[in-house]
Amino acid sequence: MSRRTxxxxxxxxxxxxxxxxxxxxxxxxxxxxDNFLTGSRxxxxxxxxxxxxxxxxxxxxxxxAVNGAVDVVFHLASxxxxxxxxxxxxPTLMVGSIGTLSALELAKEHGARFVLASTSEVYGDPHxxxxxxxxxxxxxxxxxxxxxxxxxxxxxAATAAYRREYGTDTAIARIFNTFGPRMRxxxxxxxxxxxxxALTGQPLQVAGDGSQSRSLCYVDDTVAGLLTLATxxxxxxxxxxTEDERTVLDIARSILxxxxxxxxxxxxxxxxxxxxxxxxxxxLARQAFGWEPQIPVEDGxxxxxxxxxxxxxxxxxx
Numbered sequence: 001m002s003r004r005t006x007x008x009x010x011x012x013x014x015x016x017x018x019x020x021x022x023x024x025x026x027x028x029x030x031x032x033x034d035n036f037l038t039g040s041r042x043x044x045x046x047x048x049x050x051x052x053x054x055x056x057x058x059x060x061x062x063x064x065a066v067n068g069a070v071d072v073v074f075h076l077a078s079x080x081x082x083x084x085x086x087x088x089x090x091p092t093l094m095v096g097s098i099g100t101l102s103a104l105e106l107a108k109e110h111g112a113r114f115v116l117a118s119t120s121e122v123y124g125d126p127h128x129x130x131x132x133x134x135x136x137x138x139x140x141x142x143x144x145x146x147x148x149x150x151x152x153x154x155x156x157a158a159t160a161a162y163r164r165e166y167g168t169d170t171a172i173a174r175i176f177n178t179f180g181p182r183m184r185x186x187x188x189x190x191x192x193x194x195x196x197x198a199l200t201g202q203p204l205q206v207a208g209d210g211s212q213s214r215s216l217c218y219v220d221d222t223v224a225g226l227l228t229l230a231t232x233x234x235x236x237x238x239x240x241x242t243e244d245e246r247t248v249l250d251i252a253r254s255i256l257x258x259x260x261x262x263x264x265x266x267x268x269x270x271x272x273x274x275x276x277x278x279x280x281x282x283x284l285a286r287q288a289f290g291w292e293p294q295i296p297v298e299d300g301x302x303x304x305x306x307x308x309x310x311x312x313x314x315x316x317x318x
Contacts, residue, residue, distance in 0.1 A: 010077035012039030070110035083188030096151025176241025180219030181307035198261035208270035210249025218300030239280035
């Protein structure tokens with residue numbers, strides 16, 4: 001039997017590279033598309049040169065051409081951390097709009113299942129808690145974070161439009177606060193920043209008073225959710241995340257404890273439009289296709305800290 005083919009845009013990124021790993025191990029032929037704006041060749045180093053893995057180095061905003069059959073398109077291409085999308089606001093808007101349309105066209109042309117990696121950021125600073133998929137969100141359309149928030153909201157609208165207009169087999173995943181190995185130390189998200197500072201003896205910088213909450217989901221669980229959604233017929237949107245809600249200050253203290261660091265904590269200014277509370281209602285994912293996170297946050301943090309420690313010990317660029 002011929003292998004099924006999966007295209008992963010943003011496949012050299014944090015989540016994308018883990019997805020490429022699992023797809024390859026699962027017997028797929030994988031086509032990774034990345035322009036390396038925020039992705040890294042190191043993330044896919046073990047796959048480069050593999051028989052059933054192909055890297056296409058290009059901007060997803062340009063027309064995507066893939067030879068042969070395509071069974072599923074995972075669209076993950078986009079700067080995803082505040083540091084990245086604040087540094088690259090126009091590319092973020094472009095990949096969310098033009099890039100999404102390009103990936104949708106590829107799926108339509110090949111009759112492939114299309115899975116959009118959207119985000120909890122479409123809910124903005126939510127007035128509903130926890131957030132259900134029926135909530136329309138509270139987003140500042142011109143704030144600094146809007147380049148990411150509104151790009152993803154457009155992505156969702158385009159995905160739904162292709163489903164209605166062309167009958168394209170689409171699905172939307174709203175990903176919450178994923179963490180794990182291969183995150184960069186400078187990507188601006190709490191977990192890699194806290195772990196790096198704890199391991200290097202620098203005080204952990206907590207924004208505001210640290211009472212804002214996040215719900216951390218280990219990358220293996222997020223990838224499993226994307227794959228389960230892809231093999232279902234559900235159109236989404238569906239939340240992928242954990243209901244284990246913690247304050248940012250509690251996360252910092254947990255990381256200090258698991259790294260046995262005496263670095264301490266210092267408080268810094270709260271970023272503009274930073275969400276106060278963030279926790280998904282994951283009832284739909286459980287009921288629709290039986291997905292829920294399996295890896296406890298502490299286990300995921302320990303694995304992530306161990307990976308960062310190894311990288312620092314070997315002098316690898318993070």
